[in-house]
Amino acid sequence: MDLRQLRTFSCVAELGSLSKASDTLRVAQPALSRQIKLLEHELRAELFTRNGRGMVLTEAGRLLLGRTAGIVRQIDQIRDDIQSSGGPPSGRVVLGLVPTVSCVLSARLARRTVESFPGISLCIVESYSGHLMEWLHRGEMDLAVIYGPSSDLHLTVQSLGRDDIxxxxxxxxxxxxxxxxxxxxxxxxxxxxxxxxxxxxxxxxxxxxxxxxxxxxxxxxxxxxxxxxxxxxxxxxxxxxxxxxxxxxxxxxxxxxxxxxxxPSRELTLASPLDHPGSKAITLITTLLRDEIRACCAEGLWEITLA
Known part of the structure; x- marks a missing residue:
């Protein structure tokens, strides 16, 4: 297995389509299809089933994605940090938000990111805490704002405060x-x-x-x-x-x-994968996130008791 094959596999698995992966990676579909076939040949297993709705992971494909998605993300972040060391920060940050937080924070944080760090690509994923924790554990997500309690999550966590109900x-x-x-x-x-x-x-x-x-x-x-x-x-x-x-x-x-x-109230927690080395882009987005939460509180838009 080489990194190019794994990156192609991860992108196709995420998007569920060779054509969409081709647009994202800017590589012709036949080349992507060949990389997937070479990977399947090496592993002696089919990784996708192909149907009218696109590319669907097989059980072997789900196993491979669970074991390698975090590795691919970390290698990409190493590349981004090296490229950022001599210039403006760059890279991709995947941030998960629970829906009740996303409706308050998403647009503000996205705008601040574009204005402050145009080289950083921010991907905001909205879902419930259980799904976000699963993606964090698999290394497919860099950060997530979830509801606690923060103990026993097997993640690196920081309490942001408590949200009244x-x-x-x-x-x-x-x-x-x-x-x-x-x-x-x-x-x-x-x-x-x-x-x-x-x-x-x-x-x-x-x-x-x-x-x-x-x-x-x-x-x-x-x-x-x-x-x-x-x-x-x-x-x-x-x-x-x-x-x-x-x-x-x-x-x-x-x-x-x-x-x-x-x-009733709920603990609001900022979580990231255990032993995640992070990146310069992740650190900057974390700082922006905390700044925007404080600003929302100061403006009366969010009545959270800050930690």
Missing amino acids: VAVGPRGSGLAQKKQIDIAWLLRQRLVLPSHSHGLRALIEHAAAKKKLKLDVQVEADSFRVLTSLVEEGLGYTLLPPSSVRLEVADGRLETARISRPA
């Missing part, structure tokens, strides 16, 4: 007039929540168990945008950080109310 209801629900509600009252209402695999659901289930209440979950949604739209339609209440629904509240589409103490 508020009650969220549709227009006319009366939450805006109440301003503060008891969590026992909220948990007795019809709810719209993520599925059981989601960290927020576990937090709410724990709160209900402490109150010895059974939740009335009318609809489940593992998409943040779907979740808020279901609440807008009046299908139930939910619980979210206030920053994530700030625009909907300002537009009068949703209402929120504080939850009386002890109010």
Whole structure:
């Protein structure tokens, strides 16, 4: 196996298409196809199945990707650091954000990156904590802002602070007039929540168990945008950080109310792979990320208790 073959394999696996990989790597499709075939011949295994939807990893392909994606990323970062040592910083940084953070931070961070470091290519991936942690463990992602707790994650972690959770209801629900509600009252209402695999659901289930209440979950949604739209339609209440629904509240589409103490909150964590040497570009993006979080707090856009 050589690095060119592994980089080609990784790119095709990520994009699911030879044509897209050809555009990204700026290499003709026949050359890419030949590299994949040489790799398959050396490993004596098919790495992809080819169908009408593109290139799909086989079990052997998934194994190879899991073992080599981090290696390819680290070699690319070494190249970027060497090239950056005598000039402006460059390189690619893959940053994962949970949806409730992404809606506040993504555009601001992207704009700052373009303005401050035009040589750095920032790839923002939005997903839930479980998926982001899996990609961090495989070395396919450089950084991620996830919800904790930060212990026992088998990642390098830094606490960013705690994010409060508020009650969220549709227009006319009366939450805006109440301003503060008891969590026992909220948990007795019809709810719209993520599925059981989601960290927020576990937090709410724990709160209900402490109150010895059974939740009335009318609809489940593992998409943040779907979740808020279901609440807008009046299908139930939910619980979210206030920053994530700030625009909907300002537009009068949703209402929120504080939850009386002890109010639920979540630890916000910046995570990266263990033993990851990092790169100059990653260090700079980490600094920009922290700066933007502090700026959002100072401007009243994000009510996080900073660590």
